[in-house]
Amino acid sequence: MLTRLAYRIHAKLETVLPEQRLFLKSDSATRFIRLRPGTQALVLVVGAGMLVWTIFASSIVVMDSISAGSDEDQAGVQQALFEERLTGLSNDRDLRAEEASRAQERFNLALAEVSKMQARLLESEDRRKELETGIDVIQNTLRRTIRERDEARAAADRATLALTAQAGAPSTELGRARDAVATLEIMSGALGATARERDEMVKMADAARNEAANTLRAKQELQLRNDAIFARLEEAVTVSMEPLDRMFRAAGLSPDDLLDQVRRGYSGQGGPMTPIISTKGGILTPDEARANTILQGLDRMNMYRLAAVKTPFANPIPSGRYRFTSGFGTRDDPTGRGRRMHEGLDFAGAYGTPIEATADGTVIEAGWANGYGRMVKIRHDFGVSTLYGHLSEIHVSVGQKVSRGDRIGDMGNSGRSTGTHLHYEVHVGGRPVNPMTFIKAASDVF
Structure with a gap:
C-alpha cells in the first residue's frame, strides 16, 4: 500500500x-x-x-529600527517641548513679577496722589465750613444791623416830625438827628460791602464743592484702573499656578507639604516677597489686601519653581536617544527565573550615552552594587531619592552635591544585565514608585 x-x-x-x-x-x-x-x-x-x-x-529588524527611530524622535520632541514650556513658564513668571512690581509702583503713586487729593479735599471742606460759619455770622449781623437801621430811621422820622412841630426847639436836637442820619449812611455802606464779601465767599464755597467733586471722580477712575490691573494679575497668577499644582498632585506629592518644606529649608536664590504694610498702622484697605494676595501667589510660584528643581521631574536621558525596554511592575525575569517585581524603568541606548541627574540632590552611593553593577544613588529633598544602575562609567562621588542636568555617569552593561541600558528608579519615603508618573506629570505641564 x-x-x-x-x-x-x-x-x-x-x-x-x-x-x-x-x-x-x-x-x-x-x-x-x-x-x-x-x-x-x-x-x-x-x-x-x-x-x-x-x-x-x-521585516522584524526593519520594524524594530523604525520603532526605535520613532521613539527617539518622540522623546526628542517631548524633551524640546519640556524645555520650551519650562523656559516659557520662567519667562512668564519673570514677566508677571515685573508687572506686579510695576503695578505696585503705580499703586504706591496712586495712593500718594489719592492722599494728596484727600488732603486738599479736607482743606476745601474746612474752608467751606469756615465760609459757611462766616456767612452765618455776617447774615446775623446784617439782620441785626438792618433791624437797628430800621429802628434808627423810625426814630429819626419821629425826631424830624417833632422838630417840625416845634420850630423853636433847641438846635441840639437837630444836630443829633443829622448825626443819626450820617451814622445810618455809614452803616448802609458797611452792610453793602459785607453783602459783596458774602457773595464772594459763596462763590468760593461753590468752587470748593466743584473741586471736591472732581477729586472724587478722579479717585473713582483710579480705583477702576487699579481693579483692572489687579484682575489681570490675579488671572495670570491663577493660570500659571494651576498646572504646577496638578503636576505635583499627579506625581503623588502634596503641594502644601512641599511648599512648607521649601520655606523651612529655603536655600535657593531670592526669597519670599513681603506683604504690603499699611502706612497708617491700621487695617489694610481692600486694594492692599488684593496686592498682598497677588504677592503671596507669586511667592507660591517661586516656591513651586524651587520644589520642581529639587524633585525628579526631568528625564535621565534628555538626548532622547533611547527606547523603553521594560516598565515598572511585575515582569518575567530576563534570565528566566520566573516572574519578579521590576522597581524601575529600563532605557536601552548606545554604550556610553550620557546619564544626567533628574533633580538637585546629594550623592549617597556611587560604586558597584550587587545586581545593579556600577550604580549611583542620589538623595533629594522631600524624602525622594533616585537610582541609576548598570553604568559603564561613574562621574560623581559620595557626598557630592549635584544639580539637575549634571552628568553623573554613562550608560553601560555592568552587573546583572542582558544588554546596554539604564535602570532608573525613584523612591518616595523609602518605597519604590513608578518613575513614569513623574516624567508624564512634567510632560503634561512643560
Whole structure:
C-alpha cells in the first residue's frame, strides 16, 4: 500500500519536476548526478522556507529600527517641548513679577496722589465750613444791623416830625438827628460791602464743592484702573499656578507639604516677597489686601519653581536617544527565573550615552552594587531619592552635591544585565514608585 502511494506521488512529481541529470566530465571519465523529483521538491521546499525566514527576520529588524527611530524622535520632541514650556513658564513668571512690581509702583503713586487729593479735599471742606460759619455770622449781623437801621430811621422820622412841630426847639436836637442820619449812611455802606464779601465767599464755597467733586471722580477712575490691573494679575497668577499644582498632585506629592518644606529649608536664590504694610498702622484697605494676595501667589510660584528643581521631574536621558525596554511592575525575569517585581524603568541606548541627574540632590552611593553593577544613588529633598544602575562609567562621588542636568555617569552593561541600558528608579519615603508618573506629570505641564 505504501509502495503504491509512493509510486503515485513520484509519478505526480515527475510530471512537474522531471528527473534531471548533471554530467561531470573529466579527462578519464564522464560521470553524472541524478536529481530525482523528490530531491528537487525537497530542495525547493527548503529554499522557499529559507527565503520566507529571511524576509520575516528582515521585516522584524526593519520594524524594530523604525520603532526605535520613532521613539527617539518622540522623546526628542517631548524633551524640546519640556524645555520650551519650562523656559516659557520662567519667562512668564519673570514677566508677571515685573508687572506686579510695576503695578505696585503705580499703586504706591496712586495712593500718594489719592492722599494728596484727600488732603486738599479736607482743606476745601474746612474752608467751606469756615465760609459757611462766616456767612452765618455776617447774615446775623446784617439782620441785626438792618433791624437797628430800621429802628434808627423810625426814630429819626419821629425826631424830624417833632422838630417840625416845634420850630423853636433847641438846635441840639437837630444836630443829633443829622448825626443819626450820617451814622445810618455809614452803616448802609458797611452792610453793602459785607453783602459783596458774602457773595464772594459763596462763590468760593461753590468752587470748593466743584473741586471736591472732581477729586472724587478722579479717585473713582483710579480705583477702576487699579481693579483692572489687579484682575489681570490675579488671572495670570491663577493660570500659571494651576498646572504646577496638578503636576505635583499627579506625581503623588502634596503641594502644601512641599511648599512648607521649601520655606523651612529655603536655600535657593531670592526669597519670599513681603506683604504690603499699611502706612497708617491700621487695617489694610481692600486694594492692599488684593496686592498682598497677588504677592503671596507669586511667592507660591517661586516656591513651586524651587520644589520642581529639587524633585525628579526631568528625564535621565534628555538626548532622547533611547527606547523603553521594560516598565515598572511585575515582569518575567530576563534570565528566566520566573516572574519578579521590576522597581524601575529600563532605557536601552548606545554604550556610553550620557546619564544626567533628574533633580538637585546629594550623592549617597556611587560604586558597584550587587545586581545593579556600577550604580549611583542620589538623595533629594522631600524624602525622594533616585537610582541609576548598570553604568559603564561613574562621574560623581559620595557626598557630592549635584544639580539637575549634571552628568553623573554613562550608560553601560555592568552587573546583572542582558544588554546596554539604564535602570532608573525613584523612591518616595523609602518605597519604590513608578518613575513614569513623574516624567508624564512634567510632560503634561512643560
